[in-house]
Amino acid sequence: MSLADFIEANLDSLVADWAEFASQIGLEGTPLTDRELQDSARMMLTRIAADMRTPQSEAARKAKSRGEDADPDGGVTDAAQIHADDRLAQGFKLNDLVAEFRALRATVLRRWGEQSPPSAALFDDVIRFNESIDQTLSDSIRQYSMQVEAIRDRFAGVLAHDLRSPLGAIANSAEFLLQGDDVTASRMKAAANVQRSSARMKRMIDDLLDYTRTRLGDALPVTLVSQDIGRLCLYAVDEVGAGYPQAQIDVSLEGDLAGEWDGDRISQLMGNLLVNAIQHGSGDIAVSVSGLDQDVHLSVRNAGGPIPKEALPTLFDPLTRTYSSPDKRGTAAGIGLGLYICKRIAQAHGGHIDVASTADATTFKVTLPRSPKAAAVTP
Structure with missing residues (x-):
């Protein structure tokens, strides 16, 4: 039996193994349901099997092994991105994501080897399976990292925006302290220091807001x-x-x-x-x-x-x-x-x-x- 046929014939048990392993590395104290743990596993294995059946030239094989032939709109990539989004939402760390794929690779090959004695004719199946797993893992890590960066950028933007109000209050208070006829030299020096520090903080906050705006895809607004x-x-x-x-x-x-x-x-x-x-x-x-x-x-x-x-x-x-x-x-x-x-x-x-x-x-x-x-x- 070819490896692609084996994956499709044993899809339910392979997905169950996947979920069992994922349950051991999920968020401690936050149990996930079988459906959440299996999420996109069925889709990924189905598309990996289909990818293994797709004719592939030697040149394409070599390019794919170097990560140069991954189709961003392909079925494997799409499934990997969905899985990465799911795991990020469920609180998995990047190391957990990698561990899942390592366990999946080992489980599929071990169980297939037990049912189908290795032969030279089937060696190509192992290569194709590893290629698909590597591509899926790479695409999933890329998507996970992009989502983490987007979350960090949004957090930085919200933080910078919320800091503007208390900073404005500090600056206004310093201005108030400098008014009046009874301002002592030490009071004036302290208020001036607060003003200077507030101005520096404002410049940093403005830069941070502009940075997050451009990172999230917005153009830098200008009024001419x-x-x-x-x-x-x-x-x-x-x-x-x-x-x-x-x-x-x-x-x-x-x-x-x-x-x-x-x-x-x-x-x-x-x-x-x-x-x-x-x-x-x-x-x-x-x-x-x-x-x-x-x-x-x-x-x-x-x-x-x-x-x-x-x-x-x-x-x-x-x-x-x-x-x-x-x-x-x-x-x-x-x-x-x-x-x-x-x-x-x-x-x-x-x-x-x-x-x-x-x-x-x-x-x-x-x-x-x-x-x-x-x-x-x-x-």
């Missing part, structure tokens, strides 16, 4: 208004300077700086670049804003050690940090979203951001079209 980008950059410099009074920031404005921008987003972009320069650089920071033809160029330059070459390809990826000296590491280094948000803001305006880093200085340069709407339709 005709205005002077030089003023927006000056506002950002003043805001960051208040939070980092020790920083020396020099600003140079040149040319026509009028265009269509989202003021809040441009201030966010510039603020992130300035904070990055303060945290990872040394010495004075030079900000340059210049208008040339249809584009406007923003640059932030800081002295300090160069960014390692191996870090440049992923510098604008989320949750990535540039190198900091030991005295600047820790919580002050942020959560690694600032440059990623800068990139997304530039793209939302139809522009782009680049970096050049040498032994003398590091410069981030942002190029933005004056009219993002026009840039979006330009071939």
Whole structure:
């Protein structure tokens, strides 16, 4: 009897074995029903048997063994994804998911070997079965991981959103403490520290909200208004300077700086670049804003050690940090979203951001079209 025939002939008992094993690794203290434990097992075994009967060339076999021939719309993949979603909802861990497939493989081959003495003619069945199991396992792990990431992103988004209200209350309370004629020097210093910390927390929360929004498939929203980008950059410099009074920031404005921008987003972009320069650089920071033809160029330059070459390809990826000296590491280094948000803001305006880093200085340069709407339709 071929292995595919054996699977179909013994489907009920194989699924029962699957459920018995799954019951041993499920959530402790939360018993699952036989139906929940068997979930998509019957579907997966049926489609694995069908996959084993599908003609396969030697080239296809080789590609499949390398994971290069998995059909994302195939029956095996579909069943694996359903199973991964079920197990995640039931509280299984990734190691539990892998253990299930390991047990299924061993059970099917052992029981088939007991009923059908091995022969050279049946060896190909073993290969095909292992290929299908490996593909199913790979697809199931991929789907499980994607769902876990989506849940984490939603949680981060909800957390960041809910933190805005208490943070606003803290900032308003600090402002209240600074009012009146009886403000002592120590009270003023404490309230100013609260204000600066609140501003830094707000920037981090805003970045986290934007990150989760883009991770969940939403575009970064921008509201374009005709205005002077030089003023927006000056506002950002003043805001960051208040939070980092020790920083020396020099600003140079040149040319026509009028265009269509989202003021809040441009201030966010510039603020992130300035904070990055303060945290990872040394010495004075030079900000340059210049208008040339249809584009406007923003640059932030800081002295300090160069960014390692191996870090440049992923510098604008989320949750990535540039190198900091030991005295600047820790919580002050942020959560690694600032440059990623800068990139997304530039793209939302139809522009782009680049970096050049040498032994003398590091410069981030942002190029933005004056009219993002026009840039979006330009071939």
